[in-house]
Amino acid sequence: MTEKVAVLGTGKIGEALLSGMIRGGWSPSDLLVTARRPERAEELRSRHGVEAVSNAEAAKSADTLILTVKPQDMGALLDELAPHIPADRLVISGAAGIPTSFFEARLAAGTPVVRVMTNTPALVDEAMSVISAGSHATEEHLAHTEAIFGGVGKTLRVPESQQDAATALSGSGPAYFYFLVEAMTDAGILLGLPRDKAHDLIVQAAIGAAVMLRDSDQHPVKLREAVTSPAGTTINAIRELESHGVRAALIAALEAARDRSRELASGNG
Numbered sequence: 001m002t003e004k005v006a007v008l009g010t011g012k013i014g015e016a017l018l019s020g021m022i023r024g025g026w027s028p029s030d031l032l033v034t035a036r037r038p039e040r041a042e043e044l045r046s047r048h049g050v051e052a053v054s055n056a057e058a059a060k061s062a063d064t065l066i067l068t069v070k071p072q073d074m075g076a077l078l079d080e081l082a083p084h085i086p087a088d089r090l091v092i093s094g095a096a097g098i099p100t101s102f103f104e105a106r107l108a109a110g111t112p113v114v115r116v117m118t119n120t121p122a123l124v125d126e127a128m129s130v131i132s133a134g135s136h137a138t139e140e141h142l143a144h145t146e147a148i149f150g151g152v153g154k155t156l157r158v159p160e161s162q163q164d165a166a167t168a169l170s171g172s173g174p175a176y177f178y179f180l181v182e183a184m185t186d187a188g189i190l191l192g193l194p195r196d197k198a199h200d201l202i203v204q205a206a207i208g209a210a211v212m213l214r215d216s217d218q219h220p221v222k223l224r225e226a227v228t229s230p231a232g233t234t235i236n237a238i239r240e241l242e243s244h245g246v247r248a249a250l251i252a253a254l255e256a257a258r259d260r261s262r263e264l265a266s267g268n269g
């Protein structure tokens with residue numbers, strides 16, 4: 001018998017994962033989705049050829065349930081699901097902030113729960129999915145979660161105590177890079193470049209830098225030194241970044257994201 005996986009609350013992250021699973025070889029007939037609005041269910045059916053069912057039906061028939069609603073909606077979803085999920089089913093949460101203990105307190109005793117923080121590059125199979133076991137999740141459950149999320153990028157196991165930090169760095173991480181690209185494109189406009197050319201230059205610089213960070217085996221400081229010529233252009237820019245406190249701003253920004261993840265732990269937002 002083949003395994004069935006259900007994605008419950010299939011929004012941006014749920015659909016990114018679903019599409020990656022299908023690209024990775026999962027048959028749409030082994031996947032179920034749930035949505036709050038009928039038009040969203042129809043959209044998912046027609047785009048991916050998957051069956052859209054109620055939350056209760058998904059809970060009864062799927063072997064693995066992946067919950068991808070907003071943290072603030074998780075309590076209500078669990079209230080709806082709890083009476084229908086047999087205790088041997090694997091429950092994977094994709095929500096920011098919510099600890100595995102939140103799920104364990106609301107589901108049948110012994111239910112294995114795994115917490116995952118992925119990110120939107122799942123859409124291009126370049127996600128990082130950070131994985132932690134709840135108290136009843138075994139090596140087998142973790143390996144199974146890695147197999148699912150490994151289809152949309154890399155995976156990394158961390159103790160659950162590091163999940164809020166991982167959310168700040170990795171879950172939210174792509175947004176910081178988009179923000180920087182947006183700001184640097186504005187700088188290009190100031191310097192007199194047309195917006196489309198400024199965009200292309202910055203995006204290619206970002207891609208080139210990202211590939212070197214991944215593939216060159218060199219520390220970022222070394223990579224930056226190689227760009228920074230004595231009495232050249234780059235050092236002038238770096239001096240401005242330092243004098244405007246960009247490093248401190250980034251540290252404070254990620255600390256704020258970590259704190260928000262902690263606040264979401266109660267599920268009340």
Ligand SMILES: NC(=O)C1=CN([C@@H]2O[C@H](COP(=O)(O)OP(=O)(O)OC[C@H]3O[C@@H](n4cnc5c(N)ncnc54)[C@H](OP(=O)(O)O)[C@@H]3O)[C@@H](O)[C@H]2O)C=CC1
Nearest residue numbers: 009010011012013035036068069070071073095096118119
């Ligand atoms: N966006 C991101 O970059 C990342 C998000 N996450 C986490 O993923 C989760 C989802 O985020 P995201 O995809 O951005 O949010 P979305 O709002 O796009 O997705 C959540 C979906 O859940 C649906 N939903 C809510 N309640 C129910 C319910 N009871 N039954 C069925 N469907 C329901 C919503 O329906 P409706 O459309 O009607 O609102 C929505 O489509 C969050 O917990 C977030 O913390 C994790 C990593 C990265």
Ligand SMILES: O=C(O)[C@@H]1CCC=N1
Nearest residue numbers: 096167170171172173
């Ligand atoms: O902003 C958020 O809360 C979600 C979680 C990580 C990325 N997006």
